[in-house]
Amino acid sequence: MERRTQADRDAITIEIGYAFVSAGLAAGLVFAAVFGPAPVFDLSGAAHRILAVAGGILAAVVFVLRVTHLLWRFARRPEDDGR
Numbered sequence: 231m232e233r234r235t236q237a238d239r240d241a242i243t244i245e246i247g248y249a250f251v252s253a254g255l256a257a258g259l260v261f262a263a264v265f266g267p268a269p270v271f272d273l274s275g276a277a278h279r280i281l282a283v284a285g286g287i288l289a290a291v292v293f294v295l296r297v298t299h300l301l302w303r304f305a306r307r308p309e310d311d312g313r
Contacts (some may be wrong), residue, residue, distance in 0.1 A: 236298075242304075243310045245300070245301065246302045248300065249296070249297045249300040249301050249304075250297060252296060252300070253287035253292070253293045253294075253296035253297045253300075254293065255289065256292050256293070256296050257292045257293040257296070259288070260285070260288050260292045261285040261286065261288070261289040262285075263285075264281060264284055264285035264288055264289075265281045265282055265285035267280070267281065268281045280294065
């Protein structure tokens with residue numbers, strides 16, 4: 231097993247950071263899109279809670295899928311061929 235170079239370790243760190251930041255932004259947008267109508271249209275308490283829960287669940291799913299997709303794609307990138 232080869233030791234990783236500093237450049238490889240830096241690339242992994244940056245990719246993990248990017249995956250988490252972009253997943254957080256995507257999850258926030260999904261939550262806002264689902265929950266946004268509740269305060270705007272002054273919905274009842276039950277509808278407010280349902281949208282909050284649905285937005286939270288969808289945001290969590292989007293977060294996990296985004297992180298998984300980015301890190302899986304990074305792990306499967308072609309190795310540097312020395313060019």
